[in-house]
Amino acid sequence: MKPATWQHTYVLHRRPYRETSYLVDLFTRESGKMSVVARGVRNSKGDKKSLLQPFQQIRVQYSGKSDLKNLNQTESFLAAVPLSGQALFCGMYLNELVNRIMPVGLASENVFDSYTEALMQLASGDDIELPLRQFEFAVLDDMGQLGDFTVCGSDGDPVVAEGMYGWAQEEGVVQVKPGPSARGIPGFALLSLAAGDWTPAAKKAAKIINREALKPLLGNKPLKSRELFKPKAPVVKP
Template structure:
């Protein structure tokens, strides 16, 4: 790793001793990894200015322990400047990645979904779609993304006019006809999600499913990005 250049984004940084930071990076080649940036905390060096979120970096690390040392860092592209709601959404992407992705697990799918999410937030695309696509990529990497095409109980295709309940560890099950007016998940929405289509209905279903599926991965500790967004919204 000493001579290997890694493509990376900063997920989080925190003070370490008097003059340094511990920085959590999300890299294409090595997944999530933490490193000490020595002597940059109180300096005006280029290295400190680069250790900010939403900027594509190249870096070199050294060390044999889980906590590496940051040797070199350079910018690949200008930082992505997010403001308002997109900024909180970008913070959410960072926090979700840091909380869920195991250390050292490289994932092309999640890394590229992360980059696409930041680009979508910058361009003003539909925020809900940007977040759901990234959440889907994370769930897929963790082996938790359900099959949106099949009723697992009867091994039949999902039907647009049926409602379904979701069973963890298995998948979608069609509700009996006598429960057709209950709060099931519309088959029409599941079929849309299977084809990557985010209609008003499928966006609602995707949000419910993602919150349910991500909850055990996130744990009981609240997400700071969500708390900050709620607090800021209340002050307006």
């Protein structure tokens, strides 16, 4: 790909770099995640600085042969997605997931488009939990970590609505032994997920599954965006 090609992108994070520049983490549709240097813009009042903000799809041109590119041109593509309150925290969570999980230089149109859709849904304010779970599924699917919710990974037995199940790394769905103290994911919730029916039980199941499935991809370092959610507040913690 020629360096002058326009790339559709979102800013994931920016931080000061030397005296006048920014180091910017980008998530592009065409080339995946990358880092660029935006030179001489920290004290500028121009368009380039104002466009280097999260939650707005822009187009950029860059150059350079090393992993750290130079940002040459920036232009607006879509209006900034207005996020505030809980939706803003959720958007920051999405950015951190992409920055922590997606490999550098690996393009994924599916994850990029799912990210765009998640921002739009968060801005609508109708349901801030659903876009989180759907985007997590998109990332896990891209990483080859999204299992089959209709069968048990260990023995291939079909999931039944009346059963109780858990989620195990490298196995997927596993049966939970029945009993008065048995806790887990109801079979009917897993079957709803498999059918794309996002019932309240299905969303709860997806949250449990995704927490476990994302652990090996995220490592031991806690997500900073989760610290934004206050335990006593009536919010949906990702």
